Ligand SMILES: Cc1cc2nc3c(=O)[nH]c(=O)nc-3n(C[C@H](O)[C@H](O)[C@H](O)COP(=O)(O)OP(=O)(O)OC[C@H]3O[C@@H](n4cnc5c(N)ncnc54)[C@H](O)[C@@H]3O)c2cc1C
């Protein structure tokens with residue numbers, strides 16, 4: 001892999017940019033790998049990356065039924081924060097946020113991490129109490145957050161109407177080190193790094209069956225033939241239920257559509273991310289100038305990557321009240337992704353009933369922010385059979401009643 | 415837009431008139447059941463990509479619960495029926511079998 005640098009740009013400028021090589025290879029699948037990862041979204045790729053980087057396991061294939069990052073990784077609104085309530089979540093999300101800070105350098109690929117700050121508005125007394133509690137919990141966890149006044153909210157985000165008639169802004173939970181990153185670049189940068197370590201990123205390769213021998217996984221069946229492996233990682237977000245069925249178990253997961261939209265691009269008017277959980281909406285401005293808007297998940301099981309119009313309508317209606325300036329903007333694009341929702345709104349990073357088969361799923365509406373941290377922990381789990389970062393997120397927590405309840409802390413999708 | 419017909423009052427409406435209530439035909443386990451059974455009842459979801467049986471409530475209408483058979487991959491509704499039953503009526507099953515050859519009731523338990 002040739003390194004990207006200012007020097008490389010200058011060198012290529014002198015030869016009509018003919019020297020850029022492909023960012024990653026497109027190999028044919030081998031007969032057997034030490035480890036196979038199903039799903040080349042951010043989490044699958046990050047798992048492979050840290051399997052190689054931290055554990056020296058590089059005979060790895062990442063199998064993707066569509067194209068790189070074409071799942072939720074390429075469909076999310078890119079909010080990165082770690083101001084969760086429970087300790088296991090704070091550990092995971094803060095690890096991830098801190099890995100994001102240096103990910104561009106680590107990957108030699110600009111993922112455009114922008115720690116512009118994220119605020120979660122408190123618009124009811126209940127939320128004021130809830131977020132004050134979270135701020136205290138974060139202080140104990142070593143996560144840098146603060147409960148700020150309405151005046152400070154207005155100062156940080158002047159386009160906001162903090163005197164909304166129905167839901168006035170009473171304060172906000174502010175995490176200055178939170179922000180956004182370029183989602184496609186995260187997938188591409190990780191794929192390039194994996195490919196450079198000799199791993200096979202194989203697109204248009206759909207897993208249709210999981211083969212087992214004596215209670216252990218022995219390989220997968222795909223539309224490009226059978227591939228054997230010693231260890232298997234299932235990292236397919238909304239499709240986890242399908243893969244679990246192939247492996248012979250069920251998950252505490254339901255797949256539903258989550259939508260987002262962007263407006264036509266306008267001049268810079270907002271340099272923070274604002275989330276308003278009570279009214280189910282959040283907004284940030286992309287580098288291109290579009291207002292990036294998301295809301296809550298749809299209510300029923302759905303695999304179509306298209307959501308219901310009334311959800312979009314509700315989100316936009318609420319945001320128009322909080323941000324009157326967006327009233328006249330036109331919508332440019334709208335899309336949906338299939339998110340994997342668990343009962344406690346926390347992910348699953350776990351061994352499974354099938355030997356040597358591991359699963360990383362349940363990130364639901366908020367896993368982009370966790371991409372590097374999840375890969376870090378899950379790679380350790382796959383390599384060593386145990387990982388402190390993942391311990392609490394095991395599948396049997398549901399049986400044992402050890403929920404990691406983030407449904408209150410994160411009332412809205414993000 | 416998802417359209418459903420409430421079998422209780424006969425009204426056909428768009429989805430914003432109804433509230434989804436999750437997987438239907440769960441076998442309820444309570445005191446005396448094994449941990450496995452209770453866990454399965456509460457958490458182990460079928461979550462299929464395809465034919466799904468689910469509970470809906472006619473929230474902005476007659477207020478009553480009913481069941482729907484729907485395809486999660488295409489959003490096609492095969493039919494709605496009374497909630498006072500432990501499995502879908504025969505006409506709904508036949509309709510699904512005709513449209514989804516190879517499908518059978520509860521092949522995954
Ligand atoms: C509209 C929307 C907004 C969001 N906003 C945010 C946000 O602001 N912040 C945040 O942190 N999170 C957000 N999320 C959530 C976030 O996008 C996901 O949690 C995260 O991207 C999941 O990454 P992943 O790698 O696990 O899954 P994915 O990126 O979905 O990757 C899974 C891959 O598996 C592949 N696959 C599936 N089945 C098979 C098979 N049989 N064989 C081979 N491959 C298969 C799929 O094609 C897919 O590419 C949002 C999600 C949506 C939909």
Ligand SMILES: [Zn+2]
Pocket residue numbers: 420421422423424425472475476477478
């Ligand atoms: Zn009715």
